[in-house]
Amino acid sequence: MTPLLALSQCAACLASVTPCPVHEDNSGAHGDIVVTARRVGERLRDVPVSITAIAPDASLNGTLDAATEISRRAPNVSITDAGQGRRVALVRGVGLLGLPISPFDTTIGIALDGMPLSSDVGFSQTLDVTRVEMLRGPQNVLFGRSSQAGTINLVTRQADGTSELNASFEVGDTGLRTVEATAGASLIDGILAGRVAVRSARTRGSLRNLGTGSALGANEVTAGRASLRLTPASGLRMRLSLYREETTGNPSSYVVKETKDKALNWLDVDPFESRRVTTGALELVQETPGFEIAASAGLQAIDLHGDLELTDALLYARIFGRPPQEFTNSAATDFSAVRSRERVQSAEVRLSSNPGGRVRWIGGLSAYASRYAYGNRQTNSISPASNADVTARIATRSLSIFGEVGIPLSRTTALTLGARAGRDLTTFRSQFDSLGTPGVIPAFNEAARVKETWASGGVTFEWRPGGNRMAWISFKTGRSPAGFASYNPNAGKGVSQAPYRRSMSLAYEIGGRHALLDGKLDVSVSAFYNDVRSGHLQALDFVNSRTIVEALDYRTYGIELEGRLDTGVGFDIVANGGLTSTSIGEVPTGSVTGARRGNRVPGVAGATGFVGVGRKVAFVDGMLDTQVDIQFVSARAADLSNAFDLAGHASINARVAWKKGRLSAHLFARNLLDRRAETLGTQFLSVAAVFLGPRRTVGIGLSWQLGT
Template sequence: MTFRYVRSACLLGVAASLLLSTAGRSQTAVDEKSDTKDDAAVEDTITITARKHLEKVSDAPVSTTILNEDDIRPSALDPGAEIAGRSPTTNFVDYSRFGETFMNMRGVATLGTPLNSLDSTIGFAADGVPTSISGFAPILLDVERVEVLRGPQGTTFGRNALGGIVNVVHRKADGTNEARLTAETGSDGHTFVEAAGGASLVPDTLALRGAVRYQKYDGDIYNSILDRKVGGAHIGAGRASLRYTPDHSLTIDLTGSYSRDERSNPAYLLLETPDFPTSGEDVVPKNRRILAQGTLDIQKDWEDFTFTSVTSYQQIDIWNYGDFTDTLILSEIFPLPSLWTNPAIDKVGTAEEEGLFTQEFRLNSPQKQLLQWVVGANYFRSDYTLDRTANNNPLVGATFNGTWDNRITSQTIALFGDVSVPLGLDWEVTGGLRLARDTQTLESHYKGAPPLTVASLDQKSSFADNYASGHAGLTYHWGEGLMSYASVARGYASGGFEKATPFASQGATSPPFHPAKSWTYEFGTKSVFGTTAQLDVAAFYNEVKDGQLTGFDNTTFQVYTTNQDYESYGVEASGQLRLTDWMALFGGVGYTESEMVNVGGASGAAGARNGNRVPQVPKWTANLGISLTLPGEYVALPGTFYLRAQEQYMGARYADLANAQKMEDYNIVDTRIGWRNENLDFYAFGDNLLDERPISFSVDYAGPTAVYAGRGRLLGIGTSVKW
């Protein structure tokens, strides 16, 4: 990438800042015209916690998207895709199997598939507690909001927040006495029932909150071999939290959650089939994830600081089983359908277990103090095991037959600090630093199926790295509701070992892959114009060294891993506009240019070239929505009528390093229309009204094209009762 592109991106950010500063100084605040909150109101009081302290979102010097229940329906089966679709320059890559889905932001991406459970460029956390790819993305149960922060967040979240962080904030047991029951029914067997509520057990001292859910979906992809639908889901989940506040200075939150999520997602589908999507697998695929978590959060306030201790343990169990020799696809290459329709062979079953322990201690400055700071220490441990059995047809993939018994143990110890220092009335300087040590050990045992594989191979290896990540920034407040910032950040994604040791069947051990490191430069402006409008604009440039890469050569059926440098730059904008008391527009748009640089070695042999786009990174992303509310009194009825419609656009992306497989752009349109009052809500909804099938991965099998495809149209009705 030449300097002029970087310069152009920076100048665009500065120009946007100056333009908005002029608009902000001339904008007169518009008074609130109604005492009742409606969907059209522009919020300026949202506080976020993703950076480990409370701050108003309009003042945070970071590009942010805040999503609430109106933005993502609680019954959404693919919350990762929903979050990405409503966040500029963000893409969710769904490989239809638990433990292999991931997200990218601003062109900072996983280059292929995740190498292990900790190989991610985007961090994911629940109430500030990080999880791994094994736990991403869970169902959204009793959620207050989702915070999406773009750009490296390694100071407070550590490794693997190279491109950004997604933090899910759940509702707390705050002593409010309430109960809510929601039920939905819809097409393709959609069934959803959720109950949630809270109560004060001892006034001002002990409070309880809980939620339970049952959800079912029959699927909408026809399997022509089994004559049935696949792609279905069965979900059961529960969450409970207890809050103890013996006095005004001490808060203890104890939270436990459990979910069992079962899917029947097909693997590759033949894109060229006339009745796409149709599956040709000869067994029903099985995808299951059980996720249990317990968290103890203790917060004690003193006059000069607040002490917080967060202790959490997660247990994640995953089972993926399926047929990777789809009859429709391989019959295009070898026209013998009976050869591929055998439930006894060509199956891969993978069981994964991961235990995650996190302990964090931190000190925060008092909330009302001008000098804001946080310092802390964090310990993270992952105990991951993989058991895999493969019995592939001799014509395809027999060199990968056998059984694997792998264990990866990872630990991180870190110290971190972050500070915001006011410089007079208008300027503020921010900075943060994290010092950490990663260690990872691999113990692998492989048993093969000679003569096409070795008889056995054992490996025991270790990897360690000391590193620093952090950021520095400068903020200027032009006036009430308007600020601009510039920042530079150092990001880090941990190195380690490939979880499946793909070379073992050929008698080769797996070397560790290098950690990825990045520099990110950003210019941005945030503006709130009274209760009328809000607009955020940011320009960015990312330089990534040793991006972690994995790929699959479908002609030789060989897996390769390596590291590859890449760069990206772009612009993103998001905002809201209140047109009237009853109508508002909201949305965002992002533009990203990306390219691979310094290509050589295994990357070049795999088809990468200098200047090729980074896989799975679209040039354009956009979302646009409208919210309408109409008081029932206008038509002589009680309550309020409402309509909310959102469209998300995902631009074309390449699936591979060689940029040979291009996935077309798509639009997803969701709507919800209903009537509600203080206690009742009746609504109808339509998800993916255009019935477009989002393609998340594509590979050319020397003629036929195999793809992963998302869900189609879903129509339904629902009701919610509160008391």
């Protein structure tokens, strides 16, 4: 089965956000995909939004960074691990132009069953997730703040009363060990159902640290998800879900681009990071003859811990033209210890029309509140002004009202209008205490706030001539809120931090879908143009050891093509491709970011592609399932100055599974050609440095369906 999620058409699937038990196994071969892009379950053919729906199959669940792998399966999408659980995400060339400077600094919304997540929660593990919906283009109307470029919605499997008990195990040559188990049951017939899933996974690193002899890039993850579903009366359902994840590891670091094939660092101590995430959600849904009302509340707790030596001897030797031994034994003088803690509460009440009505509508109220604490003790011989204890507190509150209505204009045309308006308040407090460096002020306190009233919206015209065809034209506005960085790099000079401005964009899109060959071939195509104002960007000022934050205008445009073919002779083929062109606008005079008018937006690939081929045949009294995936990403600018490009790369993943009865065994290879991708890059004076993706992993796995 290929990663594209196919669910057969039925009334139960269309009437609920959760697909019915019959089709939740993703086994439908010719039916429509069911998505929740408009906050209710709908056939993909009925949704005028560019969407890629992906089922996190076994080949993805075994990875510890499924977010990056999943992003490669959608055109014009990039998600890159930035360390400490944070991701750098770009959709259609729109996104954060640099590393996240706070959990609020993002233009890509991430939601769990529709609940907005902090960017520090990020993707987490795709544990017991039935599909991932990649919604491209502004989604601020229905998914709220920080959805300027798009939204990634994780849809989990829900407790439905089906009795099941499953277990799986995987082992690979990179030290990969994954154990997973899921169980579900009806606790009170027809009233209460429960479901639980757990996973433990680890892998060793593949980047050698000459200073300690260790291998950097190791990770260990333990995660669990549990849910209860209560249906005490007809038309009323309640859902309670909990998720917990703990991750530890010694993350990779920048390596000199010229020596990437050696994959070497030289640090006196291994870096360390840990991440603890807890989320909980409660949802109540009441169906009535005329409409549906839903109320939900969510809690999130995120704790991050990172220790990092700042001086890599191999990198600094290249920068200063000296032997690397001169930059060793620096752990006491070039070190950063970062701690952060965030607590989030969210709530929403919405009303929506029942499926099948002539006029489709949805509206509601949303609230989001976060309390974030940051601390960093840093010693830095290159930039003595950074030698300090820094603490910060950022609190944000957002209230908004939203609505969308779809009005039929004729038998074949319809118009959708949507808008969201709200008010945000963000406060920032920080304390800087010098470690006694001469010329640096001993202490500096600051406090600031930013508040704004805002609105975003859009209009979409749809045309449905029949025959499983549709086309649309849309115009939407996107927004990413203003805010503050977690730290002020100029505090040692007694200069207060100014908030970064909100970013706004105008997004134009034309798209269409068509089912051919009696539904065996599904094709979708779209073209887009984004005009982004005050896009949040960052650049590294190596000399002063600081991150520069600046707002720049830029434009992106491109095309996307997706297709799925069931050949009818056992083969299932999924393919997509995207082209994106970007250009930065006027750059303020005197800017030290290195940006120039006409430069490409960093991190954006000019071309992306994916082809997945699946084949099922009977074999030795069982079923043999073979999958081969090829992913391609072209070269892209590493930074704002376009000083160098991250190399393009292609990767091949393969999986062969044999299933008989309740037992399944499989062989797998991830990154079969063992080509390490360049995922992030920056220029340290005249030296180009890059982050590297994982090496090849080859292994075996077993799974059992222990009972139903």
